[in-house]
Amino acid sequence: LFSARAIAPADVGASALDPLTALTLGTARIGDRRAPAHFSELMLALFPRVSPKVRAGIARRLAPCDLVTPEIARHVIADEPDVAAPMLRQSPVLTASDLRGIAAGDSDAKARAIASRPDLCADVVRVLIDREDPVIGAALALAPTPALDEGAAERIALIPNLPRVAARRLIGLAELSDAALARLFWLVEEEARRRILDRIAERQGKEEATDGDNKTLGEALFALAAAGDRAEIASRISAELSLPRSLGTRIVNDYQGEPLAVAARAAGIPLDKATGI
Numbered sequence: 001l002f003s004a005r006a007i008a009p010a011d012v013g014a015s016a017l018d019p020l021t022a023l024t025l026g027t028a029r030i031g032d033r034r035a036p037a038h039f040s041e042l043m044l045a046l047f048p049r050v051s052p053k054v055r056a057g058i059a060r061r062l063a064p065c066d067l068v069t070p071e072i073a074r075h076v077i078a079d080e081p082d083v084a085a086p087m088l089r090q091s092p093v094l095t096a097s098d099l100r101g102i103a104a105g106d107s108d109a110k111a112r113a114i115a116s117r118p119d120l121c122a123d124v125v126r127v128l129i130d131r132e133d134p135v136i137g138a139a140l141a142l143a144p145t146p147a148l149d150e151g152a153a154e155r156i157a158l159i160p161n162l163p164r165v166a167a168r169r170l171i172g173l174a175e176l177s178d179a180a181l182a183r184l185f186w187l188v189e190e191e192a193r194r195r196i197l198d199r200i201a202e203r204q205g206k207e208e209a210t211d212g213d214n215k216t217l218g219e220a221l222f223a224l225a226a227a228g229d230r231a232e233i234a235s236r237i238s239a240e241l242s243l244p245r246s247l248g249t250r251i252v253n254d255y256q257g258e259p260l261a262v263a264a265r266a267a268g269i270p271l272d273k274a275t276g277i
Helices: 010-029 037-049 052-062 070-077 081-090 096-103 108-114 122-130 134-142 150-157 164-173 178-184 190-203 215-227 230-241 245-253 258-266 271-276
Strands: none
Touching: 010 037, 010 052, 037 070, 052 070, 052 081, 070 081, 070 096, 081 108, 096 108, 096 122, 108 122, 108 134, 122 134, 122 150, 134 150, 134 164, 150 164, 150 178, 164 178, 164 190, 178 190, 178 245, 190 230, 190 258, 215 230, 215 271, 230 245, 230 258, 245 258, 258 271
8 A cells, every 4th residue: 555656545545544443542652752754654645535524534533642753743734724723722742833833824714723722932923913813813812822912812813803702802802092992892781891991091190990989970971971072081981991092982972872981980980970971
């Protein structure tokens, strides 16, 4: 089989690969640190001769095994995404250089497969973030990756269309800039929005926003709302909560009203006045 020029029938190749895979995994289980060289030679010769479904099954079984040679692992990750993905997610024999090549490559599916690995180095994380892929951004935000420092979290926060769960994780993970927090504000629910407003206010050196009874501001904003003066409402809200003026303007101009309700609550405006505004 090794030297044959003709492609072996799929069932023949699969019949040979299955026990070969079992032998490799069994060798690892008994504690041997090196598989016989002919295991790798046979695997490399037979793997391309079987169907994608069989290759994907073999890849899933071998992915966590540390006796798989780097040559086999690289052969697998060069395959189509469905075959390569299990090895990309788990293989301990792939190097940082291997992962970086995938992270910078043309395949979004392959890059997404490595994004949730816990052993990514800072360089690979940087290359993945540069893709500006929301699926990758979410995987990096949620994975236990030591290389995900505050600088990386800041850059992930700027990826468009991040899922809500990723945005919420980033808020709790790092001391993000006001610009990053303002961007995430529109992706999260009320409680997380409140935390964003509190954090921006604290950073400006003012007291944390509370659920107090700020009747004076509430009455002023109610009068401005009655007059339709959105610009002045935005100015007052921004000043009270130490928000960037651009964020205050966007909060007031959101016709769903939820962001303004969150801001009014953070400013301590009574519920009846907040509802009226």
